[in-house]
Amino acid sequence: MTHISCRGVTVKFGGIVACSELALSVEEGKIYGLIGPNGAGKTTLFNVLSRFQNCDSGSVYYRGQCIDRKRPHEMVRLGISRTFQNINLFSEQSTLDNILVGAHRLAGNPFANIFALPSVRKTQRALLSRAHDVAELLRLENHLDIPVRNLPYGHQKRVELARALASEPEVILLDEPVAGCNSQEVAELKDFVRMINRELGITVLLVEHDMSMVMEVCDYIYVINFGSNLAEGTPAEISRDPKVITAYLGEEE
Amino acid sequence: MSENVGRGAQRHPPGPSQVGPIVSADLLRKRAAIAVLQASFRKQNMILVGLLFLTAAVAPALPFVEDWMATQASLVIIYILAAQGVSILTGQTGLVTVGHGGFLAIGAYTSALLAKYFAVDLSVGLVSGGIAAGLIGCVLGLVFLRLAGAFMAIGTLGFAFFVGTIVNNVPIFEGRDGIQLPHSRMFGMRLGDFGFYYVSLATLGLTTIFVYTLLRSPVGRAFRALRDSEKAAESSGVNRLFYRTLAFTISAFLTGAAGVLNANITGYVSAETYGDIWYSVDFLVATVVGGSSALMGPFVGGAFIVMVPFYLEQLADFAFILKGVVLILVLQFAPAGVCDLIARPLREQRQKQLRRIQDDAEKSPPATLAAFISRGGQ
Numbered sequence: 309m310t311h312i313s314c315r316g317v318t319v320k321f322g323g324i325v326a327c328s329e330l331a332l333s334v335e336e337g338k339i340y341g342l343i344g345p346n347g348a349g350k351t352t353l354f355n356v357l358s359r360f361q362n363c364d365s366g367s368v369y370y371r372g373q374c375i376d377r378k379r380p381h382e383m384v385r386l387g388i389s390r391t392f393q394n395i396n397l398f399s400e401q402s403t404l405d406n407i408l409v410g411a412h413r414l415a416g417n418p419f420a421n422i423f424a425l426p427s428v429r430k431t432q433r434a435l436l437s438r439a440h441d442v443a444e445l446l447r448l449e450n451h452l453d454i455p456v457r458n459l460p461y462g463h464q465k466r467v468e469l470a471r472a473l474a475s476e477p478e479v480i481l482l483d484e485p486v487a488g489c490n491s492q493e494v495a496e497l498k499d500f501v502r503m504i505n506r507e508l509g510i511t512v513l514l515v516e517h518d519m520s521m522v523m524e525v526c527d528y529i530y531v532i533n534f535g536s537n538l539a540e541g542t543p544a545e546i547s548r549d550p551k552v553i554t555a556y557l558g559e560e561e
Numbered sequence: 562m563s564e565n566v567g568r569g570a571q572r573h574p575p576g577p578s579q580v581g582p583i584v585s586a587d588l589l590r591k592r593a594a595i596a597v598l599q600a601s602f603r604k605q606n607m608i609l610v611g612l613l614f615l616t617a618a619v620a621p622a623l624p625f626v627e628d629w630m631a632t633q634a635s636l637v638i639i640y641i642l643a644a645q646g647v648s649i650l651t652g653q654t655g656l657v658t659v660g661h662g663g664f665l666a667i668g669a670y671t672s673a674l675l676a677k678y679f680a681v682d683l684s685v686g687l688v689s690g691g692i693a694a695g696l697i698g699c700v701l702g703l704v705f706l707r708l709a710g711a712f713m714a715i716g717t718l719g720f721a722f723f724v725g726t727i728v729n730n731v732p733i734f735e736g737r738d739g740i741q742l743p744h745s746r747m748f749g750m751r752l753g754d755f756g757f758y759y760v761s762l763a764t765l766g767l768t769t770i771f772v773y774t775l776l777r778s779p780v781g782r783a784f785r786a787l788r789d790s791e792k793a794a795e796s797s798g799v800n801r802l803f804y805r806t807l808a809f810t811i812s813a814f815l816t817g818a819a820g821v822l823n824a825n826i827t828g829y830v831s832a833e834t835y836g837d838i839w840y841s842v843d844f845l846v847a848t849v850v851g852g853s854s855a856l857m858g859p860f861v862g863g864a865f866i867v868m869v870p871f872y873l874e875q876l877a878d879f880a881f882i883l884k885g886v887v888l889i890l891v892l893q894f895a896p897a898g899v900c901d902l903i904a905r906p907l908r909e910q911r912q913k914q915l916r917r918i919q920d921d922a923e924k925s926p927p928a929t930l931a932a933f934i935s936r937g938g939q
Binding site for chain 2: 358360380383385398408409412424432435437444449450453472474
């Protein structure tokens with residue numbers, strides 16, 4: 309079943325065409341990679357998919373339904389959640405609070421919550437144990453009460469992953485999950501991403517510059533360059549593709 | 562490395578993605594221990610606040626208490642109430658407001674007009690003044706939806722001036738001549754100075770419980786999420802439009818209720834006091850001095866704003882200067898507020914306790930919980 313797909317996505321910033329006629333399709337239960345040289349339009353496409361960016365033409369579909377008019381906060385309710393390239397957390401708040409915000413869509417009626425009516429007590433408890441579950445899954449259970457700004461970089465990346473996971477998504481969009489991490493943190497995050505996919509059955513689409521991550525983790529890769537689709541295929545196919553090699557390394561003289 | 566990941570994890574059937582029961586025994590046990598400790602912290606907090614209110618409730622019976630103290634204490638309570646409103650918007654949601662004097666005026670005038678023309682009870686006045694301010698707050702929240710930071714401060718300042726102009730010039734508000742309120746009655750009873758004090762105290766008690774519940778709920782978390790990162794909040798499913806407007810509404814409601822009490826304590830409202838922006842500035846200062854994100858911040862800040870000029874009456878305008886100096890000192894040395902400064906040792910001690918529990922939990926797993934787990938965690 310196709311989870312998320314887009315067709316003919318074009319985004320212009322003034323005279324600059326960030327994406328032109330981009331198309332991709334993400335099937336349920338796999339890990340997808342989106343790669344391309346700097347400035348290829350990967351993050352723009354990501355923002356289009358998560359509805360943080362409107363496209364000038366083209367459409368985005370989720371389970372066959374057009375979601376062009378959805379607003380960013382509605383995406384989580386559909387089952388799509390995302391992380392950001394530069395860590396985007398509630399930095400003054402504790403790890404637990406960050407994860408709890410991620411679980412916001414499970415919180416129930418806000419007015420019942422304001423007055424802590426009996427109808428939401430159970431939900432509030434469930435929310436808390438859900439947050440603990442996710443924290444323990446990503447081995448953050450010893451950092452729950454620490455403000456995330458005091459955590460090491462790799463942990464912050466994990467908190468962001470945890471926040472995205474807390475909403476019980478079906479698809480998770482990871483924007484450069486290992487950018488800026490050291491090799492040990494990269495190894496950990498690789499395992500976490502695999503686990504999210506294998507154990508929890510969540511479809512993953514990730515943008516990444518770290519080729520070892522992309523080649524080892526992804527089942528299928530889309531390559532874009534100058535805002536257009538360049539190639540797609542399995543990691544083995546992509547690493548042999550002359551067009552991709554040219555895009556990354558330049559033409560042979 | 563990889564065999565370590567998700568230790569204790571159970572493979573899930575394909576289909577809807579649920580994290581489900583993935584926790585191992587020692588983790589669950591640790592979780593339970595932490596929950597117990599945190600519940601005891603909450604209890605301690607509640608006892609502290611309860612004692613504070615109890616002291617305030619029995620204080621009038623003390624021998625050295627005089628009538629003027631009741632009025633002064635009521636004034637402190639009014640400022641606390643207004644500062645609670647400001648702290649929800651500025652401290653929690655991160656929208657700096659320099660216009661809450663406008664909501665105070667709306668509450669005060671609603672109460673004054675209702676009392677003058679319909680002789681309504683103070684109980685009705687409190688609710689309707691709060692609701693009137695809340696409604697305007699809701700509209701203002703929608704109008705200011707795209708403002709942030711300094712622009713929000715300027716926008717709300719404009720709102721305070723707008724309200725000032727209205728009460729100065731629209732005939733029904735009687736401009737600088739002002740409106741005289743009939744003597745305040747609560748549930749039909751004439752209120753003396755102490756009666757009014759108890760009404761204020763009871764109102765503050767209710768709002769404090771309300772604010773406490775609100776801040777601990779997912780709604781409070783959504784407010785703080787919007788404060789710290791709108792992008793991250795929205796990607797977590799927080800509806801920015803809804804929660805911003807809600808914060809504005811609740812904040813305006815609380816300050817509006819303070820306005821009702823403020824009109825009734827003096828028995829008089831006029832454009833001279835409510836047309837000015839000094840109230841707005843005072844509330845913001847109270848919020849900043851007390852600490853904008855703490856529940857008790859408004860208490861410290863409200864007392865500060867009322868009591869400093871009171872004790873420094875002889876110094877006349879010098880009191881204003883002192884206020885400014887203290888504000889600068891607070892911003893310099895306790896940017897999270899005086900309340901945070903006081904509470905820090907307590908918080909650090911509690912964090913240590915939490916840490917100890919976590920470390921202990923890793924060492925020795927007790928049998929009872931293992932049995933609990935072996936039953937399938939039921």
